[in-house]
Amino acid sequence: MGTAQRLSDAAVRKLRTGKDWLRFVVQQFDKTGAAHGQGFLNAEQEAETLLAHALGLPWEALKQGLKQSMPEPAAAKMRHLVERRLFDKEPTAYLTGEAWLGGLHFRVDRRVIIPRSYFVEIIPEQLPLWLPDSPKVLRIADACTGSGCLAVLLAKQFPDAKIDATDLSADALEVARLNVADHGLSERIHLHHTDTLKGLKGPYDLILCNPPYEPEALLKALPAEFHKEPSLALVSGKDGLDVIRKLLAQASKLLAPHGILVVEIGGLHDAIIKTWPELEVTWLPTADGSDCVFLVSGAALRRGLTKRAAQAKPRVRPGSPSTKVGKGRVR
Ligand SMILES: C[S@@+](CC[C@H](N)C(=O)[O-])C[C@H]1O[C@@H](n2cnc3c(N)ncnc32)[C@H](O)[C@@H]1O
The missing domain is CATH 1.10.8.10 (Ubiquitin-associated (UBA) domain)
Structure with missing residues (x-):
């Protein structure tokens, strides 16, 4: 141009x-x-x-x-x-053609979003505290890896970890492949072209994700510079929650019992609480004080989603004991 x-x-x-x-x-x-x-x-x-x-x-x-x-x-x-x-x-x-995150150098071009994630604080400062009793060789999944920057930070933080990193964009994965190779991590980080976590084999000790989370309508309001980034990296359906919905459902099947899921969600704090009121999440502190990264354990995730499913679709057969307490009151 x-x-x-x-x-x-x-x-x-x-x-x-x-x-x-x-x-x-x-x-x-x-x-x-x-x-x-x-x-x-x-x-x-x-x-x-x-x-x-x-x-x-x-x-x-x-x-x-x-x-x-x-x-x-x-x-x-x-x-x-x-x-x-x-x-x-x-x-x-x-x-x-380059960006820095956590003191590390990454190649970037228009195929990937420019790295800028709260995980740069959370990976070194908080994740080790949440994974103290884990096995020496951690199994980690980085969903929505983009340039691969967070997978690389994770591999440096946890030197014995094996990492599966996914993206729906084949273009983004080409850039990720270069970054993973630049950092000498091709043996430990495996890239997968897939939707969120589809097709991965658990159990994982840690699933981390910085997904696209802008509601469609908000994209128009972003400054012109942001329109140069792939919209797939920014937007996630009408309410911003499309990828997060898939992530929660898939992660609930892939996390080890002691495992944790950590997700960056931008401005969706209230939407997350409203959509999954039963989910026992912990909001991780960040330097600027915004509640934009949550953590949930594998057990709590499974509990929260089961309760929600039960409330959303009460299956009460005529004549079953629960009909006596009224429709919808199903535990
Ligand atoms: C916000 S970017 C995060 C990239 C990188 N993790 C980072 O922090 O810089 C989101 C990424 O998710 C990818 N993506 C969007 N929808 C996806 C889906 N359904 N499954 C997997 N990746 C997806 C985009 O291509 C983009 O690379």
């Missing part, structure tokens, strides 16, 4: 050093209403990442180069990147 709108030559001529470019790009981000939620915390981080890429420097080495004047090829590259970012709304991670 071409860049219809462009930076003015006059403005660009004034930019001599990397520092000038950073200041300018941050102002332009503000002016054009850029959204920074795709793997960056703010405009500064994103501008630095574009500049480091244009200069061919690792991000940590950028500070040294800031005061020197920008070589012409790097300035031309930076201008192109910034125009693509500002006016085509191409996310920075797709422009650089």
